[in-house]
Amino acid sequence: MASYTFFFNPMSRALIAQWAFAEAGVEPGIALVEWDNKPVALLDANPMGKLPTIIHHAAFGDRVVSECPAICHYLAEMEAPELLPRPEEKADYFRWLLFAAGPVEAAVTNRAMGWEPKDAKQEMTTGFGSFDRTIDTLARHFADHDHVCGDRFTMADVYVGSQVDWGLRFGSMPALDSLKAYQARIQQRPAYKASLGAIPES
Ligand SMILES: N[C@@H](CCC(=O)N[C@@H](CS)C(=O)NCC(=O)O)C(=O)O
Known part of the structure; x- marks a missing residue:
């Protein structure tokens, strides 16, 4: 399993997180989201149902991050210290x-x-x-x-x-x-x- 689940739709701010993943050199597992049929896993992770939302399947347990700037900074903290x-x-x-x-x-x-x-x-x-x-x-x-x-x-x-x-x-x-x-x-x-x-x- 990929170490991140990335709830994604190409017509959204999820592109910002996609750029952040690419800068960090991480390939997440993509969960494609249709606006009129949001997956339960997204709503469980983030009741706002907003994209981007990511789940980090870390050694210390799953961690949810939403909000583009938080996702960008989190990925730098976890994966790309040279971008901090x-x-x-x-x-x-x-x-x-x-x-x-x-x-x-x-x-x-x-x-x-x-x-x-x-x-x-x-x-x-x-x-x-x-x-x-x-x-x-x-x-x-x-x-x-x-x-x-x-x-x-x-x-x-x-x-x-x-x-x-x-x-x-x-x-x-x-x-x-x-x-x-x-x-x-x-x-x-x-x-x-x-x-x-x-x-x-x-
Ligand atoms: N504050 C959020 C905003 C996220 C946001 O509004 N995403 C929109 C797409 S660009 C969304 O998921 N809309 C779906 C909805 O509200 O149901 C962030 O910076 O990540």
Whole structure:
């Protein structure tokens, strides 16, 4: 049996975990999920029924991980320590990994669903402030850093890079120069080409 079960559908964020598995050099056992007929094993593992969800069949027992950024980091911890941040990289690694999972994800999805904070008071209590503040902050980081942690690719780039790649491809993020340059860099990764890179351009 493979050491991981990977609940997967190619039209989903599971592609981010597929990229993370590829970067970690791990071939999981794929459990293909049809949206209208979710397997009981998925719902048992993750009552949200969301993808990606993985089960690690570890020596210490089965462990479930959901949420793309958690899966990316877990796979680096378990399988690919070279993709973990070095001490001097940890601040950028965790800051931008969680910035992408929180403010960026919320700013992009709220806008896609037609909601924006309507005034300064709402911006103060909304975690992402405003779409423009969030995207400008992300873009400023990549104006003078090649990757999340500077020169070196780490597992955080799989998640942050996926958010940027997805946003630029589908027009849910503005095509700012620093974001486009970052996207071009991460698209060179062989593991990217085998996962997100397989999605046709819209
Ligand atoms: N917070 C989750 C979001 C996962 C998510 O929303 N996945 C979607 C597909 S892209 C899903 O599984 N939708 C199926 C459903 O909600 O029933 C993550 O980052 O992994």
